Amino acid sequence: MMMSLVPLATRMRPQQLSEFLGQSHLLAPNQPLTLAIEHGKPHSMVFWGPPGTGKTTLAELIATNTQAEMIPLSAVLSGVKDIRDAIAIAEQRAHDNQPTILFVDEIHRF
Template identity: 60%
Template sequence: MRSQDLFQSDTPEPARADANAPLAERLRPHTLADVVGQTHLLGPGKPLRLAFDSGKLHSMILWGPPGVGKTTLARLTAEAFGADFIAISAVLSGVKDIREAVERARMNQSIGRTTILFVDEVHRFNKSQQDA
C-alpha cells in the first residue's frame, strides 16, 4: 500500500508559465474565471459577461494604467471567441504593420474567422498611421 503525502493530489496541476518567467507572466490569468476584480464588467449580468455568455462580440476600448490586465483581457477574449489575436504597439508599429494586420483580418473574414485587433498605446499613432 502506497502512503499519500498530506499535500499530494491526484488532480493534475494546470499548465503554468516557465518557473524562470517573470512573476507577472506566471500569475497572469489563463481564463476569465481567473480574472480578479472588474466585477462591474465581468460579473453576472454585466456588459462583458453578457457578451461572453451570448457569444456576441463587440468593439471595446480598454483603458487604464500599465499592468492592470488590458492585454490579458483582450487575449482571453480572443481565446473565448476562437478569434485570431493581432497585437500592435502604436509606439513600435508603422503603417506597413497596420496594413498587414488589416489584410490578415480580411483573410480571416473571408474564411469566417473573427479577428481581434489590439492596438496598445493607440493615442500615440500619428496622422499617417491613423489614416492607414
C-alpha cells in the first residue's frame, strides 16, 4: 500500500472551527471572531505567533466558514504587484458580493 504524499501537518489540520484548539477568547460562543464568522463578516486582522500555532489553519477555516475565496500569498515570494493583483481580484469579487480573504504569510518580510 502506497503511503500518502500529503504532509502529516496537512492531514491533521482541523477541518471545522469546532476542531480548532486555543484562542477561546476569540472563538468561544459570543466572542468577537465567532460572531464575525457567524455573520459572514470577518474584518481585517493580523495573526502573529510562532510557526505551527495555527495562523494559516485559522485563516483557512474563516474562509471556509464565511464562503470566502482565500488568496494566499507569501511575503517571501511576492511583491507589490502581487498584492495589487490580489486586491484587484478582491475588489471585483466584492463588487459581485463575493467575499475574499487575502492571506499574506510571513508579512514581516515585506
